[in-house]
Amino acid sequence: MRKLLLTLTLALxxxxxxxxxxxxxxxxxxxxxxxxxxxxxxxxxxxxxxxFVPRLKLAGQQLRTQPGLVRYAxxxxxxxxxxxxxxxTVAVWASEQAIQQAKAAMQAAHQQAGGTPAExxxxxxxxxxxxxxxxxEWP
Numbered sequence: 001m002r003k004l005l006l007t008l009t010l011a012l013x014x015x016x017x018x019x020x021x022x023x024x025x026x027x028x029x030x031x032x033x034x035x036x037x038x039x040x041x042x043x044x045x046x047x048x049x050x051x052f053v054p055r056l057k058l059a060g061q062q063l064r065t066q067p068g069l070v071r072y073a074x075x076x077x078x079x080x081x082x083x084x085x086x087x088x089t090v091a092v093w094a095s096e097q098a099i100q101q102a103k104a105a106m107q108a109a110h111q112q113a114g115g116t117p118a119e120x121x122x123x124x125x126x127x128x129x130x131x132x133x134x135x136x137e138w139p
Contacts, residue, residue: 035070035092035135036099040128042087048124049085055120056087062109063091068098092135 044052056074063072070092077086093099110116121128 035094036096037133037135038089038091038093038099039131039133040089040091041130042089043127043129044085044087045125046083046085048126052087052120052124052126056089059106060089062106063102066098066102066105068094069102070094 042052042056060072060074063069071090072092073090075088075090080086093102117128120126
């Protein structure tokens with residue numbers, strides 16, 4: 001049976017990178033984590049896009065009201081030969097705490113609306129791949 005919901009959580013910790021001069025001198029100041037980034041990739045059957053896109057827009061409007069959201073963007077592919085479209089969302093957050101607060105607020109909004117994203121994805125045969133990243137400062 002086709003897997004209807006795929007959730008991948010990829011945590012890329014901020015690594016203390018070592019910068020060296022051409023002669024191999026001692027390390028300089030390590031790079032530090034700046035922001036938390038959630039990247040979602042939705043694979044959507046073309047026939048389901050008409051229902052999915054308005055819901056994605058509504059979710060984006062709700063996210064933009066959340067404290068700690070630094071940046072939010074949505075990207076869309078052209079329809080593929082296999083009848084699928086891909087939508088990618090990128091949400092940059094000031095902290096992990098802001099992400100957790102936004103998740104709680106979004107879950108409450110979904111409960112009030114009477115359905116969960118997982119139910120929508122299952123009904124429309126949408127798959128979700130989620131990655132969680134840390135933005136790091138590069139010298």
